[in-house]
Amino acid sequence: MKSNKRALSHSTEREFGGALGATLIPVFLPLTVLYLLSVCRSPGASVLQWPPPLPPTAHLLDPVAPVIIAVWVALQGFLYLLPVGKVSEGLVLRDGTKLRYPINGKEQQVCHVHGVLLGLCLWLGMPLGYLFDLIIPLAVCAIATSYLLALYLYIRSFWAPNHALALGGNTGNPLYDFFMGRELNPRIGRFDLKYFCELRPGLIGWVVLNLGMLMKEVELRDSPSLAMLLVNGFQLLYVSDALWNEEAVLTTMDIVHDGFGFMLAFGDLAWVPFTYSLQAMFLVVHPQTLSPLAATGIVLLNGIGYYIFRKSNSQKNQFRRNPTHPSVANLETIATATGKRLLVSGWWGFVRHPNYLGDILMALAWSLPCGVSHLLPYFYLIYFTVLLVHREDRDARQCRAKYGLAWDTYCRRVPYRIIPYVY
């Protein structure tokens, strides 16, 4: 324990408002989830209504909810460990080794997301629309699970070797380190907890919750609306894409840089499934009519966003994995002192985060089917823009520290961060 502290004593830079932020966020964000869900189900669906439509304490818990969450996580764990697909190596760690990760999302996704789970629920005679009624107890359980997981991660990190600790989550302040995560890649045997949580229970859970909302709409109004089909279709595409390109997650900031603590545990297990499905839930209580022209425009917007998001992410991933690959070999680059190069043409010469731009366009397309009468369906767009602006800033600081002058040159060559000529 002592030597860990000594070796990492330089990690004094604090993120997310430092210790105060790390103390308040774990209280404030879980309450926000419950508040948003309650508002979404209320007839007014106004985020500013007073008094807020909070659920009575008796409605927070339901004995079925922990069973569903436990079965769901166990099933996801089982599918994650299935020996199908390939095994891929992550980036080089501080001790010079690389971790191995099972890449089987692609193989499993067809049966996984679209078939087995839905079929299982229907076979068991459980109408998926029930998820709408159970949403608040399910969210409470997911929040409790993320707290327990974060506590477990914090405690076990004291047995981890120095090189396995994250540089940003070892300040010695227990609340801050609990929030940011001390250990970089906590594993039980070959089971990688962070990688599993990032892509499986919460992300796929989001799609299942969306389907539950669609089924509820069918129960209430006999058929799904066009708006509901669009929201379900767009978000299914997004999640399927994440599983299809599972390997690319290995080079994201969360896997490479961030420790696994409360922020990611809660983000993955509670925040993603329960706030990202707000649009579908909104449509159950507040049905919207969409003209074919509006629907076409929204599909086009999502298509453009997805194209930019996918192409730019794939280009960087390809370049980082094999810079001599024909699809990236001809792009202009600048050298850095680390030996790694930075792309200054192609998507990464357009803006510094083209992938964020595509993601934001998609976020807008997911909100528009809900009309413009309420702010709530735009919650994701607003939160996500704030998250990405903050993330861009964190990434820029890390890149400046890594690449020094080369990063400044890149910034001069590519002046806009996310939106050309705007930001």
Ligand SMILES: NC(=O)C1=CN([C@@H]2O[C@H](COP(=O)(O)OP(=O)(O)OC[C@H]3O[C@@H](n4cnc5c(N)ncnc54)[C@H](OP(=O)(O)O)[C@@H]3O)[C@@H](O)[C@H]2O)C=CC1
């Ligand atoms: N839906 C959601 O809730 C969320 C979605 N996302 C999405 O996840 C995806 C991944 O995002 P994120 O992990 O934040 O970061 P990025 O995929 O944008 O990766 C940033 C890293 O890319 C490398 N890089 C930056 N510029 C260049 C360049 N010019 N040439 C080559 N490499 C470069 C640097 O790492 P290095 O040089 O070390 O390789 C940098 O640290 C994005 O599409 C984002 O929109 C992210 C957060 C939440």
Ligand SMILES: CC(C)=CCC[C@@H](C)[C@H]1CC=C2C3=C(CC[C@@]21C)[C@@]1(C)CC[C@H](O)C(C)(C)[C@@H]1CC3
């Ligand atoms: C408010 C709060 C607690 C925020 C925590 C942030 C997390 C919710 C996000 C951090 C990075 C994420 C990524 C995805 C989901 C959201 C979180 C966990 C992601 C898995 C979504 C699908 C994408 O295709 C992706 C794989 C690129 C992406 C990776 C980052």
